[in-house]
Amino acid sequence: MDRPRLQTAPVGLRRWDPDDLTPPWRAWLEDPGPLPPGVRCVGPSVYELPELFSESFLARLTAEVQQGLAESRGSEAALGPPNSMHRAGFVLAERGLGVLLDQLGEALLGPLGRRLYPQRDLGEVVAVHGFVAHYGPEGDRALDFHVDESDLTLTLCLGDVFEGSAVYFEGLRCGAHLQTPARSEECFQYTPTPGAALVHLGAHRHGVRPILAGARTSVILWARSSGPGGGIAHGRLGPCPAWCGLR
Secondary structure (H helix, E strand, C coil), X not given: CCCCCCCXXXXXXXXXXXXXXXXXXXXXXXXXXXXXXCCEEEECCEEEECCCECHHHHHHHHHHHHHHHHHXXXXXXXXXXXXCCCCCEEEHHHHCCHHHHHHHHHHHHHHHHHHHCHHHCCCCEEEEEEEEEXXXXXXXXXXXXXXXXXXXXXXXXXXXXXXXXXXXXXXXXXXXXXXXXXXXXXXXXXXXXXXCEEEEECCEEEEECCEEEECEEEEEEEEEECCCCCCCHHHCCCCCCCCCCCC
């Protein structure tokens, strides 16, 4: 049987527009300096950006994500799971959003990575892989402990109502030390806030605790960078780098 025909993303989401950011963030990108008010460090090397995207962009993106989720459900789904760790969701490029992701990488993720993590020398973003993850009765319940296939990760929580589903972190590790125990000061958790973005390094070990009620949907962007501290350095075997939590 033929797979259902895919719907494509609306024209308004196919390309990046600076107006998709809130005014403080547009101003910051034009003249980088101190980060806009409201950015907070929720744990070592992890940041919440509560008002990054405009309400108009969030509304359009939410509608697009809901359509994509509808196309990903059932035995004849037009969209498959986003990766081996998630059974509910889809890859954004499969709905025609590849150009938007590339533009987001250059315009936003690159500057964010260089500003938040200057010691890592990430350089320019050369590729962005984006996908949707869905937690709830029709989705995943939790997510195992792991590191991302990225140098920098941005996770945007969309407007669902839920309980539980906190993201827990247990320290930065290089490829040689991924399985080592965490120290107490490395362990913390963060409850996603609808509309807010969370930014962390891909090498920061983390997982998602079980969702207890409701549903949570997130748009996740994995950025790969060109600098000496990029190239998914945490996956390389070799001398333990200075940024590893064991140093």
